[in-house]
Amino acid sequence: MVREELQAASDELRKAGEALGGEGDVATRIHDQSDQLAKLATRSSGPDHGRLDRHMNTLSEIADQLDGEAKDHVEHAREKVREYRETVEGI
Structure with missing residues (x-):
């Protein structure tokens, strides 16, 4: 099973x-x-939520260091992780 949002986030980061x-x-x-x-x-x-939150925080830190096209891709990746996180049961 491929988690499409996470794969899309990985692709955006590439x-x-x-x-x-x-x-x-x-x-x-x-x-x-x-x-x-x-x-x-x-x-x-x-x-789980904790791991996804750590990735989202790291991506936010990275985006703050960038501008232009690279920043846009990192922000899109963070959004894909957030979308996936909304489907995870728990918190």
């Missing part, structure tokens, strides 16, 4: 990394977040 040229500390953080979300998208059990 685009953000490409917009940055793939180099630097921020690009590394973006790549790490993209990989983690891609793994969560296909894992047998879905992530």
Whole structure:
């Protein structure tokens, strides 16, 4: 089962990394977040609210360091994580 929103978030982050040229500390953080979300998208059990919240906070921190196209992609990724989080039972 693929969690479409998380996969879309991962894809948006890959685009953000490409917009940055793939180099630097921020690009590394973006790549790490993209990989983690891609793994969560296909894992047998879905992530909980806490894990999703940590990703959303990290993406917010990253977006604050960017502008232009890269920032837009990170913000779209954060929105996709938020959309998925709304479907998770619990809190």
